[in-house]
Amino acid sequence: MQRSPLEKASVISKLFFSWTRPILSKGYRQRLELSDIYQIPSADSADNLSEKLEREWDRELASKKNPKLINALRRCFFWRFMFYGILLYLGEVTKAVQPLLLGRIIASYDPDNKVERSIAIYLGVGLCLLFIVRTLLLHPAIFGLHHIGMQMRIAMFSLIYKKILKLSSRVLDKISIGQLVSLLSNNLNKFDEGLALAHFVWIAPLQVMLLMGLIWELLQASAFCGLGFLIVIALFQAGLGRMMMKYRDQRAGKINERLVITSEMIENIQSVKAYCWEEAMEKMIENLRQTELKLTRKAAYVRYFNSSAFFFSGFFVVFLSVLPYALIKGIILRKIFTTISFCIVLRMAVTRQFPWAVQTWYDSLGAINKIQDFLQKQEYKTLEYNLTTTEVVMENVTAFWEETSLLMMIMGELEPSEGKIKHSGRISFCSQFSWIMPGTIKENIIFGISYDEYRYRSVIKACQLEEVAVFLVLLSLFGKAPPYNKGNNTIGPNNSYAVIITSTSAYYVFYIYVGVADTLLALGFIRGLPLVHTLITVSKILHHKMLHSVLRAPMSTLNALKAGGILNRFSKDIAILDDLLPLTIFDFIQLLLIVIGAVVVVSVLQPYIFLATVPVIVSFIILRAYFLHTSQQLKQLESEGRSPIFTHLVTSLKGLWTLRAFGRQPYFETLFHKALNLHTANWFLYLSTLRWFQMRIEMIFVIFFIAVTFISILTTGEGEGQIGIILTLAMNIMGTLQWAVNSSIDVDSLMRSVSRVFKFIDMPTEEGKSTKSIKPSKDCQLSKVMIFENPHVKKDDIWPSGGQMTVKDLTARYIDSGNAILENISFSISPGQRVRFKHCLHC
DSSP, X not given: OBOOGGGGOOHHHHHHTGGGHHHHHHHHHSOOOGGGSBOOOGXXXXXXXXXXXXXXXXXXXXXXXXXXXXXXXXXXXXXXXXXXXXXXXXXXXXXXXXXXXXXXXXXXXXXXXXXXXXXXXXXXXXXXXXXXXXXXHHHHHHHHHHHHHHHHHHHHHHHHHHHHHHBOHHHHHTXXXXXXXXXXXXXXXXXXXXXXXXXXXXXXXXXXXXXXHHHHHHHGGGHHHHHHHHHHHHHHHHHHHHHHHHHHHHHHHHHHHHHHHHHHHHHTHHHHHHTTOHHHXXXXXXXHHHHHHHHHHHHHHHHHHHHHHHHHHHHHHHHHHHHHHHHHHOOOHHHHHHHHHHHHHHHHIIIIIHHHHHHHHHHHXXXXXXXXXXXXSOBOOOOEEOTTOSSOEEEEEEOOOOHHHHHHHHHTSSOOSEEEEEXXXXXXXXXXXXXXXXXXXXXXXXXXXXXXXXXXXXXXXHTTOHHHHHHHHHHHHHOOOOXXXXXXXXXXXXOTTOOOOOHHHHHHHHHHHHHHHHHHHOOSTTTTHHHHHHHHHHHHHHHHHHHHHHHHSOHHHHTTSXXXXXXXXXXXXXXXXXXXXXXXXHHHHHHHHHHHHHHHHHHHHOHHHHHHHHHHHHHHHHHHHHHHHHHHHHHHHHHHHHHHHHHHHHHHHHTHHXXXXXXXXXHXXXXXHHHHHHHHHHHHHHHHHHHHHHHHHHHHHHHHHHHHHHHHHHHOOSOHHHHHHHHHHHHHHHHHHHHXXXXXXXXXXXXXXXXXXXXXHTOOOOTTOOOOOOOOOTTOOGGGTTOOOOGGGGOTTTSOSSOOEEEEEEEEESSTTSOEEEEEEEEEEOTTOOOOOOOOTTO
């Protein structure tokens, strides 16, 4: 990795994120490799962050009977969190001040107000300066909060992993790998995604108080009519939120059940294939998935109506605020347009920002409590050392055990009900289950201790690994590259970034566009339901086909994949397809249509503005294309950097007895921190480049608004209405288009998950295996999954009385291009004959 330009960047470069230009330029010109990624700052290293949080958590455990993880997090991150929150608040305050200047500008066009007409140009300058100040405040604040969320996730990731290495075997027996993956991926990701919204739990009420005071000066008591409607909408959203929580909690249990079985299937895929359990496993998981999707649809529909309430409420808020005042006292155009601008900000605060903030706190506190409960689980106790003896000494030990349990107790994995066990502190342990640490043969032999050439060679010789080493050298020199997978139009052997275009993926892309078309054609309050329903159906089919492909894939393909990477597709990527993608696409379409409508109206009223709109649209398209070249690659690298984290977790759990017996926990913590740092480097760079892009987009829109403002002031004649409509819509475009741009980037980022799922769907299939998918049973009864009827049993004339196996000229390879491990083997096994297979490491 390269040294980061951030280390020597100036204050201006950090403020405008200009230090990311080298990686953006390189990503636009060529494909990015891992070596192109910048090193992370020392403050973001897993070692530093985990040590900081662990120290505070230990302090919390020592000082209180009821320790709280949130207190430890508060002591680590609170002051920086509040600093960026204050910057965010100041940026939001500028939104409330802008309508005041807008009203003054509109008032200057009143024929009876010639005095203010002379200062209209200065009011326009002040309005534009407010947009510039808002840009300089909001972007550093949002980036800082995202950065803190990333640091909190890293620190808790490390704390959880260290706890896993200390958990007692009794606790681990009750926790599945799927549950741990869900704890790390689904819960901790909430800090990355939602921390920037957390401050609106106090910013939004203050914003409402300020706005209501300003609207009161315009409309007096009638201002509360619009606020009352917004409060009703907010209560409606709160009710929907409670329904969504209920569905989500129920769904979480079903997701855990599915991930537990999926994890077991992935870990024991060889046994599944050996016993021909593919169909049974597929039925079992699909039945759980079907129950899960019923709850997913209910939650998605509730979220859709929650989101629609925001767009639905805009007109009614202004109408109910202005109408009573207009009927009683009459109203001028200045007050109408100023009220519209105030209500746009008020609606965002009441129906979006505050509910999002409450949801963020609910999710974050729930995740923190889950992690806190996990961190307080029972740990295994190391045995008492007695260096005066080289034997294992048991004193008055009472226990109920089997052979394995006795060995576990000697290692400290199980505790005796009575008595004590002592040993010298050194144990040599060889598990009855094979376990290999991901890495080279040398790394597995050394196992984290200092390298000893003589001892290393002795182990190689004792394990008869010389022949294996010679075989690997010959394979590397003369072996052929694996052939391309049939059905995948990928280019080159290093196709980790290739976009997969297959007949299967083309079919689903068409399916998604049909859903989009349904949304555009449908009318009324339920216009987005077809899209949400269609995309969840797409998610259902993609999961089904991916599961079918994994179960039917040959072992040569599955051996090349890591268990953590496969499980990540079924957990995180499917969660994105279920939860985030439908509503994100819906929001993007809604916002895009609003922006297009506003631009058309402004251009019709003032044709000169259309001339300013064209270069803005062209600049936006060029800048977005330039950014996406790099962001897609960074997101892909980030996804690939996430898999080693979960792979290391799964590996550690499988070999936990071994690494604890040899005392290698610190070594494995170092490896885990290395994987975390690799992922952090990619994620931090993605966040930085994303903020660079969003800041440039807003700068373009600020320039557009400046042009609109001065064109309107200089070309509009006597008339408040025209300039009021133009500037009000232009301000609305500023906020809405920024949101639309963010949504478009989110959609593109989320579609990476779809691409990764397609990569698994298009895996090759075992020869002779049926490619017909298994449909889940309608009654979803798991007890019937394992019941198969053999039609041959009822036909006595053809069912044999004994079994016989004949093998003739069998040749087998681990991979298609590899050397034969069995060659021209022929044998026959008679009915009732017993056969013993003897194997060795190098055969």
